[in-house]
Amino acid sequence: MSLRKETxxxxxxxxxxxxxxxxxxxxxxxxxxxxxxxxxxxxxxxxATHLELPPSLIESxxxxxxxxxxxxxxxxxxxxxxxxxCGLRGADEVLAYCERTLGxxxxxxxxxxxxxxxxxxxxxGACGGAPMMQVDHRFEENxxxxxxxxxxxxxxxxxxxxxxxxPKAVAPVKGEKARSGVEGARPRxxxxxx
Amino acid sequence: MAVxxxxxxxxxxxxxxxVAKGTLILDAAKKLGIEIPIFCSHPKMxxxxxxxxxxxxxxKMPKLQPACAVYVMDGMVVRTRTEQVQRYxxxxxxFLLANHPLDCPICDKGxxxxxxxxxxxYGPGASRYDFPxxxxxxxxxxxxxxxxxxxxxxxCWRCTRFxxxxxxxxxxxxxxxxxxxxxxxxxxxxxxxxxxxNWTEICPVGALTSRQxxxxxxxxxxxxxxxxxxxxxxxxxxxxxxxxxRLGRFQARENLAVDDGWLCDFGRxxxxxxxxxxxERPRVRRDGRLEEVSYEEAMAAAAQSLRRAGPATAxxxxxxxxxxxxxxxxxxxxxxxxxxxxxxGRGRGEAATALEPDDAALPIADLERCDHVLLLGGQAVIDxxxxxxxxxxxxxxxxxxxxxVDDARAALEAVPAEAQAVGIVSSLGRKxxxxxxxxxxxxxxxGSVRRLLVPDGPNGRGATDLGFGPGRxxxxxxxxxxxxxxxxxxxxxxxxxLYLFEAxxxxxxxxxxxxxxxxxxxxxxxxxxxxxxxxxxxxxxILPGRAFVEKAGTVTNMEGRxxxxxxxxxxxxxxxxxxxxxxxxxxxxxxxxxRDPDEVFADLSRAVPAYRADRIGERALWSERA
Ligand code: SF4
Ligand code: SF4
Ligand code: FES
Ligand code: FES
Numbered sequence: 107m108s109l110r111k112e113t114x115x116x117x118x119x120x121x122x123x124x125x126x127x128x129x130x131x132x133x134x135x136x137x138x139x140x141x142x143x144x145x146x147x148x149x150x151x152x153x154a155t156h157l158e159l160p161p162s163l164i165e166s167x168x169x170x171x172x173x174x175x176x177x178x179x180x181x182x183x184x185x186x187x188x189x190x191x192c193g194l195r196g197a198d199e200v201l202a203y204c205e206r207t208l209g210x211x212x213x214x215x216x217x218x219x220x221x222x223x224x225x226x227x228x229x230x231g232a233c234g235g236a237p238m239m240q241v242d243h244r245f246e247e248n249x250x251x252x253x254x255x256x257x258x259x260x261x262x263x264x265x266x267x268x269x270x271x272x273p274k275a276v277a278p279v280k281g282e283k284a285r286s287g288v289e290g291a292r293p294r295x296x297x298x299x300x
Numbered sequence: 301m302a303v304x305x306x307x308x309x310x311x312x313x314x315x316x317x318x319v320a321k322g323t324l325i326l327d328a329a330k331k332l333g334i335e336i337p338i339f340c341s342h343p344k345m346x347x348x349x350x351x352x353x354x355x356x357x358x359x360k361m362p363k364l365q366p367a368c369a370v371y372v373m374d375g376m377v378v379r380t381r382t383e384q385v386q387r388y389x390x391x392x393x394x395f396l397l398a399n400h401p402l403d404c405p406i407c408d409k410g411x412x413x414x415x416x417x418x419x420x421x422y423g424p425g426a427s428r429y430d431f432p433x434x435x436x437x438x439x440x441x442x443x444x445x446x447x448x449x450x451x452x453x454x455x456c457w458r459c460t461r462f463x464x465x466x467x468x469x470x471x472x473x474x475x476x477x478x479x480x481x482x483x484x485x486x487x488x489x490x491x492x493x494x495x496x497x498n499w500t501e502i503c504p505v506g507a508l509t510s511r512q513x514x515x516x517x518x519x520x521x522x523x524x525x526x527x528x529x530x531x532x533x534x535x536x537x538x539x540x541x542x543x544x545x546r547l548g549r550f551q552a553r554e555n556l557a558v559d560d561g562w563l564c565d566f567g568r569x570x571x572x573x574x575x576x577x578x579x580e581r582p583r584v585r586r587d588g589r590l591e592e593v594s595y596e597e598a599m600a601a602a603a604q605s606l607r608r609a610g611p612a613t614a615x616x617x618x619x620x621x622x623x624x625x626x627x628x629x630x631x632x633x634x635x636x637x638x639x640x641x642x643x644x645g646r647g648r649g650e651a652a653t654a655l656e657p658d659d660a661a662l663p664i665a666d667l668e669r670c671d672h673v674l675l676l677g678g679q680a681v682i683d684x685x686x687x688x689x690x691x692x693x694x695x696x697x698x699x700x701x702x703x704x705v706d707d708a709r710a711a712l713e714a715v716p717a718e719a720q721a722v723g724i725v726s727s728l729g730r731k732x733x734x735x736x737x738x739x740x741x742x743x744x745x746x747g748s749v750r751r752l753l754v755p756d757g758p759n760g761r762g763a764t765d766l767g768f769g770p771g772r773x774x775x776x777x778x779x780x781x782x783x784x785x786x787x788x789x790x791x792x793x794x795x796x797x798l799y800l801f802e803a804x805x806x807x808x809x810x811x812x813x814x815x816x817x818x819x820x821x822x823x824x825x826x827x828x829x830x831x832x833x834x835x836x837x838x839x840x841x842i843l844p845g846r847a848f849v850e851k852a853g854t855v856t857n858m859e860g861r862x863x864x865x866x867x868x869x870x871x872x873x874x875x876x877x878x879x880x881x882x883x884x885x886x887x888x889x890x891x892x893x894x895r896d897p898d899e900v901f902a903d904l905s906r907a908v909p910a911y912r913a914d915r916i917g918e919r920a921l922w923s924e925r926a
Contacts, residue, residue, distance in 0.1 A: 147487040154486075161486035162463075162473035169476045 109152050113141045117156045127157040131167045135174050140268050144175035172226060180215040180222035181266040184257075185240040188225050191233035200237045200249050201225050207258060220262050242267045310376035325367040325378055326354060336380055337389065337418045339396075339504045340456040341368030344561065345465050351396075351456050353418065355388045356380045364388055386422070393423035399434045400505075401451040409506030412519040415454060436482070443491040445565055446499065446508055450482050453507035459483060459499040466562070467495045468693045483507070494686045497568040501552060510549065512569055517543040525868035526553055528855055530574070530620060530804050530848040531567030533755045534664075534685040535857025538563065540571070540849055540868030547571040547849065547869060557665045558861065560694070564686030571849070573805045579872055580832075580844040590842065595875055595883065602799075602841040603887030605824035606637060609797030613824075614641035614790045617768055619757025620804035621877070622853030622865065623911065624900040626759070626768045628881040628892075629801055634773070636888045640784025641795060642770055644763040645756045646810055656776050657765065657910065657922040662723045662750035663859050664688075668695045671747075672719045674711045676726035676734065678704040684727055685754050685858065692725075708737040712744065720747035728755040728764075754858050757807040758848065762856035765920065766908060775908035790818075797824035803877070804848040805831055828880055845877040853878070853897045854911075860919045862911055 109117075116137045120130035134157060138149045145168055154161035168174045175183075186204060188197045201212060204223055208216050215222040232238045235247025239254075246257055309318045312329045319328045324347065329336050339351035349369035356367045359377035364385065367378075379385065397419065404410040436450035455474070460483065463472040471491050475484045485491050499508045522541040529536040529550065536559035538550040550568045554561035582598030583590040593601070606613055615633040617626055626644075633639050667673055673695065675681055682689045696702050703714040715722055722741055726734050734751055741749045755761050767774040770784035785793040798819060802808045811819060811834070819825055819838050827839035830847035850871040856862050875883075878900055882892045894900050898913070905911050910920040 150487070160470035160473075162470055162484075165486050166473035166475055 109138060109149060110141055113137050114152075114156060117153060121157050127159055128163070130157055131159070131164055132171075135164075135168050135171075139174055143266060143268065144178055146176070172228065180219050182221050182261045182264070183240075183242055184221055184223050184261075185230070186212070186223070186225045187228070187230045187232075187236070187238055187240070189227055189229040189233075191229070192236040192238060195236040197237045200239070200254070203251055203254060204239075207254065218262070221258065308372050308374040308376075310372050310374070310378060312378045313380055319372055321372075323372050325356060325358070325365070325370050325372055325376075328372050329356075329367065329378070329380060334380055336367045337414075337422050338368055339414060339418075339454055340458060342458055342461070342502060345458065345461045348457055348461065351454065352392050353389070355385060355392070357382050357385055389422040390424045393419050394427060394429070396454050397423070397427055398429045399451070400454070401433065401449075403452075404506075406515075407449075407452065407506035408509045408513060408515065409452075409503075410518065413506060414504040434479075441490070441511070442485060442508075443493075443496060445511055445569060446491065446496045447511055447514065448483065449507050449509070452505045453483055454505050455481055455483070456504055458502045458504065459508055462495075462498060462502055463493070465697070466498070466690060466693070467493060468696075469493050469495075472499070494564050494566065495562065495690065497565050498552070498562050510569075512572065513549045516548040517541070522548060523868075525866050527849070527865045527868055528758065528857075528863050529563060529567040529570075530758050530806055531564065531570050532685045533619075533758060533760050533858040534559065534567075534687045535758065535855065535861060535863055536563050536567060536687055537863070538567075542869050545869050546575060557663065558857065558859075559687050560665075560691060562687055562690050566686055570806055574847050574849045574869075576847070576850070576869060576871060579874060580842075582844060583842045585840045590836075590839075595843070595880070598841055598843055599880065599883040600887050602826045602843065602884050605840060606797055606799065606826065606884070607888060609824055610637055611639045612794060612796040613637050613639045613799060614643070614785075614787075614793075614795040614797070615639070615799045615801070616787060616809060617642075617644045617763065617801045618803040618807045618809070619644050619755065619760035619763050620807040620848045620855075621759060621763075621801060622803075622851055622855055622897070623759065623762045623766055623862070623904060624853040624897040625801070625803070625851075625877050625881060626763055626766045627774065627904040627907070628878055628885070628894075628900060629799075630766060630768050630774065632881055632885045632888075632890075633799070636885050636890050640770060640779065640782050641790060641793060642768055642784060643787040644768050645760060645807075655771055658751075658753060658860060660750050661860055661919075662725075662752040663919065664691060664752065666750070667691050667723055667725070667752070668698055668700065670695070670700055670721040670723040672715045672721075673700055673702045673723040673725060674714060674737075675702060675704045676706075676708065676711055676724060676737070677730060678706060681725060681727055681754055684756065688725065688754070708733050708740075711737055712740055715741060715745060717745055719745040722747065722749045724749070724751040726751070726753060728753040728760065752859060758804075758857070759855035761858055761860060762854075762862075765856060765860070765911070766904065774904070775910065777907075796822060797826070798822055799826045800828065800835065801845075801877070801881075802827075802829035802831075802833060803845070803851070806848075808833065809835065811835060826884075828877065830874075843880050844874050845880055846871045846874055850874070851877065854901065854916060856920065860922075862916050862918070862920055864916055 117134040120133040121127045124130055134153045135145055138145050150164045151161050154164045186201045205211055210216055210223055212223050212225045230240050232245045232247055237249045238245055238247045306321045307318050308321055312332055312334055315332050317328055317332050326336050336354050339353045340348055347369035349366040354367040355364035357379040358365045439447040439449055442448045460472045460474055464470050471485050471493050475482050500510050521543050525540045527540050529538045537553040537555040539553045540550055541548045550571050552561050552563050581592045582595050584593050584598055584601045617629050633642055692702050705711045722745055724734055738749050738751055770786050773779055800809050825839045826841045827835055828843040828845045830845050849868045852867055854862050854864055878897055882894055885892050901913055910922045
């Protein structure tokens with residue numbers, strides 16, 4: 107599935123903003139993930155074409171960051187930080203609570219496709235509000251079971267972020283397809299550790 | 301008063317050494333003969349300091365420092381073998397081996413593996429790691445040339461840096477990160493680089509290996525011969541490694557002036573086409589059938605038929621023949637048979653256009669010192685001599701502007717008048733065009749304009765220098781109106797006999813359909829060649845000779861550098877080509893008594909003084925002749 111016109115325009119614009127096109131890789135990846143929900147090999151190649159950079163460099167960058175998803179996930183992305191400061195403030199219990207409530211393990215998506223739960227040992231930069239989680243790139247801090255329940259409640263019904271931001275540009279049918287079709291998703295497991 | 305210099309003095313392990321500012325601790329130590337172990341550092345790449353093998357103690361610095369990335373300072377006190385350093389070296393190696401499969405017994409790198417060697421020299425004897433190791437698929441094909449074993453990779457980034465800094469193709473990249481980092485190509489696509497073999501040479505472990513060399517040999521079982529790549533006129537220096545008289549691989553043999561330590565895959569992996577599949581005997585056609593005879597009989601038969609044709613003979617030589625052979629063959633044709641029809645290479649062009657020595661030729665290494673380089677013909681020129689690309693890319697990284705242009709007009713426009721040093725790189729076949737471009741540019745720009753022309757074949761340049769063409773004699777001597785005809789015109793010129801001298805499967809005669817028909821009608825075809833050829837069934841006399849990798853002599857590369865080639869495999873009773881040529885000449889009544897190729901070279905040198913026995917390895921100096 108090739109990128110939408112608007113996304114391509116944005117990528118080109120990012121490239122213009124920096125002295126080196128290489129600096130535009132991460133904003134470009136965000137733009138793609140924003141449009142499609144995840145970044146396929148095909149999109150990586152497209153970014154490479156628009157930035158006039160070798161595709162290996164784009165893959166190298168995108169795979170370095172766990173925040174770029176390589177396959178369709180739930181509508182909402184919930185990441186629990188389990189780095190030391192959050193850990194000291196009970197991140198493990200938070201994670202366990204989320205798993206129990208959602209009935210899934212970290213790394214999985216709920217049956218209704220609403221939430222993908224992940225944990226990261228990467229400090230998410232909000233230690234002041236530990237324990238915290240990142241919900242679709244927004245922070246929820248000072249977590250308690252009530253706050254978590256409230257967030258999940260909201261996410262069950264809310265549409266995916268990109269469908270909210272650009273309601274006109276995204277045909278809902280197309281969005282559905284993107285999430286359910288595994289085609290184009292990059293099976294990263296293929297060459298990682300066995 | 302203190303004198304300000306750009307030299308600094310430091311001590312390494314108690315010894316004092318003075319080096320230029322901007323020298324790495326690693327190189328300062330090397331100057332003292334002190335070896336600091338490394339993995340990621342490479343003299344031709346930017347330091348990245350990712351492997352931590354080279355840590356040393358530097359006085360007044362709180363932590364150990366990577367010698368491969370820290371520059372020397374005046375008064376620096378460096379220690380490379382303290383207890384602390386040794387503890388760290390132990391630690392780094394233990395870490396590197398934690399997930400390493402230690403499958404040395406089946407690893408092609410075994411015996412020449414820096415990881416193996418350094419573990420023995422600096423590492424702990426045993427590992428404390430008893431968790432399960434990481435596993436990856438073994439021997440994943442990266443392309444039809446290279447296998448990647450990710451379990452063995454120590455993530456030194458050399459291959460990825462080669463891809464970024466040396467070839468500029470950026471095909472290999474680090475993917476993912478931390479303990480999950482792997483080397484790979486984009487989306488696992490097969491690698492397409494023309495320079496992949498170099499990855500196997502810089503990889504400090506057995507992670508990247510050549511498919512051609514897989515399980516061929518241990519390094520200590522190889523017979524190593526210092527020679528020249530048969531691939532093209534770049535003249536890259538190689539080690540030809542053979543085992544039991546079969547070639548196992550070509551490895552780079554760094555010559556900074558020529559190849560800068562790299563080879564292309566076309567040249568490197570050309571060696572299988574040179575494997576000798578047996579020994580042949582000479583044959584002579586009698587009553588339509590080829591019969592095996594002795595060399596003496598075959599040479600006599602050749603002489604008899606050639607004598608009949610005399611000046612109606614044409615001689616073709618492969619541009620992979622040595623200077624010595626070309627000189628003798630040229631004498632045989634011109635002096636003994638009195639024919640002017642000589643040519644080499646394929647098609648029309650080179651031999652006919654190269655009518656004077658390339659006096660002002662631009663040395664390959666000087667490409668780096670130009671400010672503008674015109675690549676007239678673009679990729680086609682690179683394809684003819686692939687390692688040129690690496691030199692051009694290196695030049696570009698140093699700030700040289702390289703213009704890839706297809707025609708002379710665009711070339712003229714590309715270079716500004718302020719240019720200081722302009723280089724034109726093109727194929728020898730385009731010489732007339734380059735001549736006129738060079739003239740125009742010389743009028744346009746302030747600085748110098750020089751050129752580097754790429755002939756076809758590892759000795760195409762030698763062939764023109766030695767007069768192996770219809771238009772000029774040895775050393776571009778004028779033929780006083782006795783010029784002959786080029787290969788495409790032989791039929792029209794009434795040629796009745798053909799003497800074909802092949803020397804390499806990579807640069808053979810390659811008769812077109814039309815040519816074959818013509819050859820079929822000739823009264824005499826003498827074929828001197830190293831391998832069975834498609835022309836065998838048209839030949840009247842077949843004289844088995846030696847291929848490029850079986851010969852001794854000299855060849856001249858595109859910049860005019862005369863380099864020695866040496867036999868990497870022993871062709872046993874297959875006669876040396878210079879001896880065959882001499883034998884045929886003798887059978888025709890010539891009084892030649894060369895005892896070895898050096899004696900031929902001495903004679904050649906009298907005819908072409910630019911070629912001097914005491915300057916082998918250097919560029920022939922034409923202007924000194926005057
Ligand atoms: S494959 Fe070899 S050269 Fe490349 S990073 Fe791994 S060890 Fe280094
Ligand atoms: S550039 Fe030519 S001489 Fe050099 S390795 Fe390649 S084929 Fe051989
Ligand atoms: S440790 Fe969790 S946000 Fe910093
Ligand atoms: S050689 Fe210095 S860190 Fe690798």
